[in-house]
Amino acid sequence: MRDLKEPGCRPTATPCGCVKPALETGNLLTEPIGYLESCFLTKNGTPRQPSICSHSRACLRIRKSIFNNPEHSLMGLEQFSHIWVLFVFHKNGHLSCKAKVQPPRLNGAKVGVFATRSPHRPSAIGLTLAKLEKVEGGAVYLSGIDMIHGTPILDIKPYIADYDSPQNLTDPLGDFSSQNNERSPKADSQPDGKTESCDLPQLSRGNEPQPHANTEEKKLNCLEDRPSGENNKKHDNTAKVRRNSPKCREMAADLSSEPRNDQSSSAAEEKINPDHLGKGISEKGTARRLRSGKEANSPPENSVEMQLEGPHCLPSMADAAQCSVVPRWVTEAPVASLQVRFTPHAEMDLGQLSPQGKPDASQASFRYFQSAKEARRAIEAVLSADPRSVYRRKLCQDRLYYFSVDMAHVTCWFGDDFAEVLRIKPAPEPVQMTDPTESLVSLGS
Numbered sequence: 001m002r003d004l005k006e007p008g009c010r011p012t013a014t015p016c017g018c019v020k021p022a023l024e025t026g027n028l029l030t031e032p033i034g035y036l037e038s039c040f041l042t043k044n045g046t047p048r049q050p051s052i053c054s055h056s057r058a059c060l061r062i063r064k065s066i067f068n069n070p071e072h073s074l075m076g077l078e079q080f081s082h083i084w085v086l087f088v089f090h091k092n093g094h095l096s097c098k099a100k101v102q103p104p105r106l107n108g109a110k111v112g113v114f115a116t117r118s119p120h121r122p123s124a125i126g127l128t129l130a131k132l133e134k135v136e137g138g139a140v141y142l143s144g145i146d147m148i149h150g151t152p153i154l155d156i157k158p159y160i161a162d163y164d165s166p167q168n169l170t171d172p173l174g175d176f177s178s179q180n181n182e183r184s185p186k187a188d189s190q191p192d193g194k195t196e197s198c199d200l201p202q203l204s205r206g207n208e209p210q211p212h213a214n215t216e217e218k219k220l221n222c223l224e225d226r227p228s229g230e231n232n233k234k235h236d237n238t239a240k241v242r243r244n245s246p247k248c249r250e251m252a253a254d255l256s257s258e259p260r261n262d263q264s265s266s267a268a269e270e271k272i273n274p275d276h277l278g279k280g281i282s283e284k285g286t287a288r289r290l291r292s293g294k295e296a297n298s299p300p301e302n303s304v305e306m307q308l309e310g311p312h313c314l315p316s317m318a319d320a321a322q323c324s325v326v327p328r329w330v331t332e333a334p335v336a337s338l339q340v341r342f343t344p345h346a347e348m349d350l351g352q353l354s355p356q357g358k359p360d361a362s363q364a365s366f367r368y369f370q371s372a373k374e375a376r377r378a379i380e381a382v383l384s385a386d387p388r389s390v391y392r393r394k395l396c397q398d399r400l401y402y403f404s405v406d407m408a409h410v411t412c413w414f415g416d417d418f419a420e421v422l423r424i425k426p427a428p429e430p431v432q433m434t435d436p437t438e439s440l441v442s443l444g445s
């Protein structure tokens, strides 16, 4: 095998005397294709993964400095339902070099940064799967996002289930479709020309294509290998619940993390024993969480390691190649979803924020949400996933929490298993997106 030498930081000279292009060394200076206009104004209250808040919305306008005719670069994209968005965590404050981080889902326990979706990573690059609402000229309209207003976008690519979802690569024995004696077409054509890839159309699904659902399905295929008929039956029911609930998708999604905070409590010192990081399909725990958020809350924080033990399904590497596997600490993390309630005052406040397009002179109006009801749903989704950092959750539990989504500036507080919205005021105007003259983004340190 050829020796791969560390390329070092400096560009090298080629025989012709030119400087070796940055692409060769990977030391990229790249230019954002655009800056996101997002309903989330600050990091506070921005969901940790796109699946948490399907009502969240954003717009990306391709910059004219990238393509003279931005609309040309988007031709054909409208035929896809979802796109990958690559972006820079530009509000991290500094570049992070912590090898271990503390995902909020693990409530203080640490894990390697590359095993998480933490924004704090050596190359501050984020990857989000967003729903493509529409393409209009040189602009792309998205929903289900987890990026803040002004985020520099490096690239977008279509989501193609056949390429991007491991279970679409093979069709192992024991999958649901064969069990039901129905062969499912790989792709269903939709009237609008979009192609929706779904292996299991006979199972009930939400209103919108759910790329994440495929991952769940493959996990279930693994579980089918379990010998007990009873288990299989249970799992069958679970499968249906999981597909129908957006919460299911959210659970596996929340792997974001915070940089280690030395002020945090001793629980933050909890470490995950690598021996316990077994890859397992955590059907049981997931079902338990779905049945009762409170129940899921019950294991004490220091039982994280215990929960990592005893996987229900330990696929071999061959199995793993056929299905998407996540460790149990992702699906069985000790942080449950919260109940969300609004005080009468907050309800009244919300009613006073008028929907977009029908502004009352005396009222603020939403830019991204179509109604106060939609805004309410978004606020509920954000809060039920508990957007607080581990530090805030543990040491500042009784402090008020603020965040802004679209035109709503929300004040709330948290109890043990609930979040209560106290006030909703008009948020400050977001910064207008203008094309900066200097926009080269240096990736990494």
Ligand SMILES: C[S@@+](CC[C@H](N)C(=O)[O-])C[C@H]1O[C@@H](n2cnc3c(N)ncnc32)[C@H](O)[C@@H]1O
Residues within 6 Å of the ligand: 043, 044, 046, 047, 048, 049, 050, 088, 089, 090, 091, 092, 117, 118, 119, 125, 126, 127, 128, 129, 146, 147, 148, 150, 151, 152, 255, 256, 257
């Ligand atoms: C955990 S990251 C996950 C992002 C992406 N889905 C991924 O997996 O790479 C999402 C969090 O990053 C933070 N965030 C979003 N946009 C950001 C930006 N432009 N700069 C810094 N932090 C950002 C928000 O606090 C949000 O909750």
